[in-house]
Amino acid sequence: MKVEIITTGAELLLGSIINTHQQWLSSKLTRLGFEVTRHTTVSDKAEEIKNAVSEAITRTDIIITTGGLGPTSDDRTREAIAELVGKKLIFDTKAAEHIREYFTSRKREQPKSTNIQAYVPEGATILYNQFGTAPGLIIEVDRTENTGKRTVLLIMLPGPPRELRPMFENQVIPELKKRFVNENYSCKILRTTGIGESKVEEIISEHLKPLENEGLIIGYCARPGEVDVRLEARGEKSAEVVSKAEYIVRQLVGDYIFGEDDDTLEQVIVRILTNKKKMLAVAESCTGGLVANRITNVPGASVVFWGGIVSYANEAKMKVLGVSKQSLQNFGAVSEQVAKEMAEGLKKLSGTDYTIAITGIAGPTGGSPEKPVGTVFIAVSTTEKTIVRKNFNPYDRETFKHVTSQQALEILRREIIHET
Amino acid sequence: MKVEIITTGAELLLGSIINTHQQWLSSKLTRLGFEVTRHTTVSDKAEEIKNAVSEAITRTDIIITTGGLGPTSDDRTREAIAELVGKKLIFDTKAAEHIREYFTSRKREQPKSTNIQAYVPEGATILYNQFGTAPGLIIEVDRTENTGKRTVLLIMLPGPPRELRPMFENQVIPELKKRFVNENYSCKILRTTGIGESKVEEIISEHLKPLENEGLIIGYCARPGEVDVRLEARGEKSAEVVSKAEYIVRQLVGDYIFGEDDDTLEQVIVRILTNKKKMLAVAESCTGGLVANRITNVPGASVVFWGGIVSYANEAKMKVLGVSKQSLQNFGAVSEQVAKEMAEGLKKLSGTDYTIAITGIAGPTGGSPEKPVGTVFIAVSTTEKTIVRKNFNPYDRETFKHVTSQQALEILRREIIHET
Numbered sequence: 001m002k003v004e005i006i007t008t009g010a011e012l013l014l015g016s017i018i019n020t021h022q023q024w025l026s027s028k029l030t031r032l033g034f035e036v037t038r039h040t041t042v043s044d045k046a047e048e049i050k051n052a053v054s055e056a057i058t059r060t061d062i063i064i065t066t067g068g069l070g071p072t073s074d075d076r077t078r079e080a081i082a083e084l085v086g087k088k089l090i091f092d093t094k095a096a097e098h099i100r101e102y103f104t105s106r107k108r109e110q111p112k113s114t115n116i117q118a119y120v121p122e123g124a125t126i127l128y129n130q131f132g133t134a135p136g137l138i139i140e141v142d143r144t145e146n147t148g149k150r151t152v153l154l155i156m157l158p159g160p161p162r163e164l165r166p167m168f169e170n171q172v173i174p175e176l177k178k179r180f181v182n183e184n185y186s187c188k189i190l191r192t193t194g195i196g197e198s199k200v201e202e203i204i205s206e207h208l209k210p211l212e213n214e215g216l217i218i219g220y221c222a223r224p225g226e227v228d229v230r231l232e233a234r235g236e237k238s239a240e241v242v243s244k245a246e247y248i249v250r251q252l253v254g255d256y257i258f259g260e261d262d263d264t265l266e267q268v269i270v271r272i273l274t275n276k277k278k279m280l281a282v283a284e285s286c287t288g289g290l291v292a293n294r295i296t297n298v299p300g301a302s303v304v305f306w307g308g309i310v311s312y313a314n315e316a317k318m319k320v321l322g323v324s325k326q327s328l329q330n331f332g333a334v335s336e337q338v339a340k341e342m343a344e345g346l347k348k349l350s351g352t353d354y355t356i357a358i359t360g361i362a363g364p365t366g367g368s369p370e371k372p373v374g375t376v377f378i379a380v381s382t383t384e385k386t387i388v389r390k391n392f393n394p395y396d397r398e399t400f401k402h403v404t405s406q407q408a409l410e411i412l413r414r415e416i417i418h419e420t
Numbered sequence: 421m422k423v424e425i426i427t428t429g430a431e432l433l434l435g436s437i438i439n440t441h442q443q444w445l446s447s448k449l450t451r452l453g454f455e456v457t458r459h460t461t462v463s464d465k466a467e468e469i470k471n472a473v474s475e476a477i478t479r480t481d482i483i484i485t486t487g488g489l490g491p492t493s494d495d496r497t498r499e500a501i502a503e504l505v506g507k508k509l510i511f512d513t514k515a516a517e518h519i520r521e522y523f524t525s526r527k528r529e530q531p532k533s534t535n536i537q538a539y540v541p542e543g544a545t546i547l548y549n550q551f552g553t554a555p556g557l558i559i560e561v562d563r564t565e566n567t568g569k570r571t572v573l574l575i576m577l578p579g580p581p582r583e584l585r586p587m588f589e590n591q592v593i594p595e596l597k598k599r600f601v602n603e604n605y606s607c608k609i610l611r612t613t614g615i616g617e618s619k620v621e622e623i624i625s626e627h628l629k630p631l632e633n634e635g636l637i638i639g640y641c642a643r644p645g646e647v648d649v650r651l652e653a654r655g656e657k658s659a660e661v662v663s664k665a666e667y668i669v670r671q672l673v674g675d676y677i678f679g680e681d682d683d684t685l686e687q688v689i690v691r692i693l694t695n696k697k698k699m700l701a702v703a704e705s706c707t708g709g710l711v712a713n714r715i716t717n718v719p720g721a722s723v724v725f726w727g728g729i730v731s732y733a734n735e736a737k738m739k740v741l742g743v744s745k746q747s748l749q750n751f752g753a754v755s756e757q758v759a760k761e762m763a764e765g766l767k768k769l770s771g772t773d774y775t776i777a778i779t780g781i782a783g784p785t786g787g788s789p790e791k792p793v794g795t796v797f798i799a800v801s802t803t804e805k806t807i808v809r810k811n812f813n814p815y816d817r818e819t820f821k822h823v824t825s826q827q828a829l830e831i832l833r834r835e836i837i838h839e840t
Contacts, residue, residue, distance in 0.1 A: 013456045015447025016648060017639040019439060022461070027435025036433045037468075041442070041459035055475070162816065228436060282730075288716025289709030292730040296708025297818055299784055307736035310702075310712040311730035312721075320729070320740060330543040332812075339464065348737065364719055398584065413516055 001180055003029055004038045004056040006050055008067040008077060009159065020161065021066045028168065031261070033185030033234070034062070036370075044068050053084055057141065057152050065158030069134035071113040076123070077156055077173055078137065085141045085154070088120035095126055098134045127171045132163040137210055138175060152177070188239040188246050190229045191263055192256040193410045195401055200229060206254050206339045211248075214241050224399050225406035226265075237339050265292040265409045273304035273354075280412070281306040281350035283321055283342040285333065286360040286376060288312065291405045292350040306350045309340065319343035321357075325417040334359050334370070339377035345390075347381050355381045356408050356417070360393075362400045374400060376416065378408045387415070421451055421600055424458045424476040428487040428497060429579065432461050434825040439487045447739065448588065449680070452596065453605030453654070456480070464488050466500040473504055477572050479560065482596075487574060487579030489554035496748050497576055497766060498541070498557065505561045505574070507541035513548055520552045537572040547591045552583040558595060573599070578681050606658035607669040608666050610649045611683055613830045620649060623674050631668075644819050645826035646685075668717040669706070678833055683827045686714040692836055693724035693774075699771035703762040705736055705742055705753065706780040708732065711825045726770045731762065735773045741765035741777075752791070754779050756808045759797035763808075774836070776828050778812075782820045798828045800835055807835070 005025055011017045019041060026036045036257060037060060037181055044046040049068065056063050065327030068077030082089050094119035103110040114133050120126055137156040142149065155172060157164045166282045190202060197220050214237065219230035229249055233241040242296045250257060259268045273280055292308035295301050309320050317323040322345035323338055342357035360376025368375035374394030380387055393403045395400055423444055427596030431437045432545030439461060446456045455482060463469040469488065476483050502509050516538035523530040534553050540546055556791055557576040562569065575592060577584045612620060617640050628638055635655065639650035646800045649669055653661040670677060702711045708837055712728035715721050729740050737743040741764035743758055751757045763778035780796025787793035794814030800807055809831060813823045 010639075011441070011641050013446055013458070014450050014639070014641070014650075015443045015445070015641060019459070022432070023435045023438045025435070026433055030434050036435070037463070038472075039432070039439070039461035040482070043457070052458075086724070112475050124443075219430075219434070221434070223437060230434075271547045281736075283710075284714075287713075288721070288725075288731065289728055290716075291703075291710030292709030292732075293707075293713045293821075295734065296706075296710075296730070296782075297821070299817060302732055302786075305708075305732050306733040307740075308709055308730035309740070310709065310716070310730065312712075312716065312727040313726050314728035316701075316770070320727075350736070352589070362716075367723075399718060401713075401717070 001034050001062060002060045002092055003034045003064065004040065005036065006052050006056060006062045006063060007039070007041045007063045008044050008065065009041075010043055015403050016336050021164065023257070024161075024165065025064060025066075025117040025168065028173070031187050032173065033187065044074050044076055045077040046083075049077055049080040050084045053081055053154070054276075056155050057143070057154075058145075058222060060152065061150075062153045062155065063153045064157060064186045066164060066337050067156050068218055069117065069136070069156060071111070071116050071133070075134075078119070081139075081154060081156065082121040083137065085121070087123065087139065089119040090122055090127060092120045093111060094136050097122060098128050098135065102133050103127075110144055118135060125175065127157075127167050127320070129158060129163055130166055130329075132158055132160060134158040134163070136167050136171065138172075157341075177279050181377075184236055184238050185231045185232070185244040187230065188242050189261050190231070190246065190249055190257050191259045191261075192229065192253060193226045193258055193265065193406055195227065195229045195253065200227055200253060200256075204229070204249050207252060207413050208245055211241055216241050216245050219311075222296040224395070232374065236347075245329045255414070257409065264294075264298075265406060265413070267298050269409055269413060270295065270298040270301050270304055272413065274300065276416070279304055279306050279350075280351040280354045280356070281352045282308040282408075283346045283355065283357040284308060284344075285312060285317070285358060286362045287299045287358050287401050289360075289410070290401045291356060292407055293410070294405060306352045309349075317342060318372050320349070320385040322348065334361055334375060334377065336377050336390065339388050341387055343379035343381040343386050354381055354412060356412055358404060358408055360391075360400075360404060362397050364397065376400075379402070380408070380411045382415055382419065384419075387411070411418050421482060422457045422480045423454045423482040423484065424460065424480045425456065426469070426472050426476060426483060426485045427459070427461045428485065429461075430462050430463055430494075433463055441584065444581075444585065445484060445486075445588065448593070451494055451609075452593065452609050453607065454596075462494055464494050466496040466503075467498040467775050469497055470504045471572070473479070473501055473526050475820065477563070477574075478565075479569075480572065482573045482575065484575045484577060486577050487586060489537065489556070489576060489578045491531070491536050491553070495554075498539070501576065502541040503576060505541070507543065507559065509539040510542055511541045512538050512546060514557050515540060515548070518548050518555065522549075522553050526705060530543055545595065547577075547587050549562065549583055550586055550590075552580060554578040554583070556587050556591065558592075560837065584821065600700045604656055604658050605652070605654050606662040607650065608662050609679050609681045610651070610669055612649065613646045613654060613674060613678055613679075613685065613782075613826055615673065615676045617647045620676075622671055624649070624669050627668050627672060628665055631661055631665050631706065636661050638665075644748045644815070657697055667736050673746065675834070677681070678765040684714075684718075685826060685833070689829055689833060690715065690721050692720040692780050692833065698774060698835065699724055699726050699770075699772040700774045700776070700835075701766050702728040702767045702828075703775065703777040704728060705762075705778060706739070706782045707750050707778050707821050707825050708782075710821045711776060711778065711828055714825060714829070726772045729766060729769075737762060740769070754781055754791055754795060754797060756810065758799050759799040759808050760806050763799035763801040763806050772834060773803055774832060776832055777801075778824060778828055780811075780820075782817050782825060784817065796820075796824050798824070798831055800828070800831045802835055802839065804839075809832070
């Protein structure tokens, strides 16, 4: 089944905000076996929305629109689409009640304008909004084309992510599953770090050839600091084919696989530490708090995370972490010795089971011939030892920080899982 | 002039990566006075690219495509578009030389496949790639339509952001300015924080009415923790109209304006501190390093940033920042008293001119009836005093962290600029 996503809104075309709906919805749909074939963004004018939908309707099986379902004069999607497909808007008492309840449960007065959201296209399936007032809508459009009759599913979702995402997960996915049960599809994404895209491919592709004859489709996606291996199959044996492929990939490059599907490296670290009942602290110079920030993005991190020291100035390295002045003078702040002292000093300070320490040159300035911009030392200290790695990440400042934080978390992950 | 942006690539439709080109290009184009009317994303198949371009060509003045200019079999944009508009691909010796140089200057052997990138559509303007091998291309397409003759500009840019962005800034923008000199357009974005969208509008809209009669267009864009006020005008008097409007807005809500156009709050803070030759340190509990991370994203931050303490565990608050056990017991970690002690303790430790301290409940768990999830205390300590604000940010975990970091930086900014 083909899907097109149509996002609407002036802020998107002005470049005021990043379009996250496209990626989020596409990722969810792809995992379910749908093929997303096009993303379109148009303004919130009724004419533009109608044009975009009427083009898509000729090409695709499912159309998802986002935005334009609110109560203001900018919100044109409901009317525009109803008009386009020739459906009347009728007042739905249950939808109206749901909107009223939204306000009463929050002890707020209901603005009169919100009532307009209870007018829905005839025959629509209504998706009640747990986190806002605009209901989502699903309508079926029957078409007679040269090639025969077919039905296009039109799914309208509200714009705010906190409304759209739970509505999609809790109400749209079950609807899609109900309607397209015959689709036999399996997909598994194995997430690797510390190995390049072409290297992964070189190692695994030969061994997966036989499964490709059984319908396996392999995809790779490289982002800074990580490479996804996507294993897909359709048909009755899809689950078996994907599971066989996963086994082979894990045998060949298992060490590099930190998680699957939606896993992030920081989630995996928090999960492992929680299971092992261990604590972590981090000392960061050039990554400037990014590692701590990533870890504390994970709900429940407080159980395993003591905290972090962002020792940007040398004085902070000495005063808080106890790095020796001599080491800073003799080896420089960006050195194996200082990384080691940072990790071990933090160990002493925090008393945690593990510490990470990072010192390097993020750039754009500050490099030298022996230590060019991108040079970084990463130390990981466990109960048994401290290891230090020297890496070279010659990227722009933010990519440097991201890739370095990724490498540090990965060194820690491997140390922990290989401990006895 | 209307612009459509067509991004290509399987990873975008699979939802593996976020589409940042659309936002980045739209923001740049809008500032120059172009109207971006549609974003389209299709796969990298030649047929799909041709469809998307041939649709856009009937509607718009300028088309920008991204991706598909590389040397591999996935890179179809150049051929697809040349075929669509009926231009031959011819070998360009200068482009070939440029590609060769790219490799020799990096002391790498040139893969034979890269030569294909020197084949360019007849009559194209070639944009040499400083950070990769694929040249960008601009071609003019003359069309005869019912309404008369017109020319559509087709701009093809490479996919990787580190190649696309400098090429657009250094080569495309001058070309656009050269071709569309008659456009008289002014735009200024004033970036505010600490005030809601409707409140800003309420305060300023009445006073800007007279300028609207002179052609001023006002726009608002709200994101978590900030609201942009966009002032635009066209025509001979555009610069004057926008400058008058800016004066009025600054008079009315100047305290909330932290910057303009592309400014971020962290850039502004680093700039102010650099000018004043002052140093900052931060102590973060619930924001978990985000403030430090934002500040260290700014090149040159090391001059003004001592470092940060991510005192997630209470023990870290006591051991490193000297928060008293009594205060933690009597008032709890999330309290005015503890925020104050964190800020002042860090002041003592670091000896910096300013410190920020943040303690709160990010959620999703950890709240109580008196201190629900979203409660946060922000302390800012200057050479003269320590102030503490209690805020309530009942959002999801990452939005909470972002909004709280924004509030903390803004409290600091106001303290500094109001100092004598």
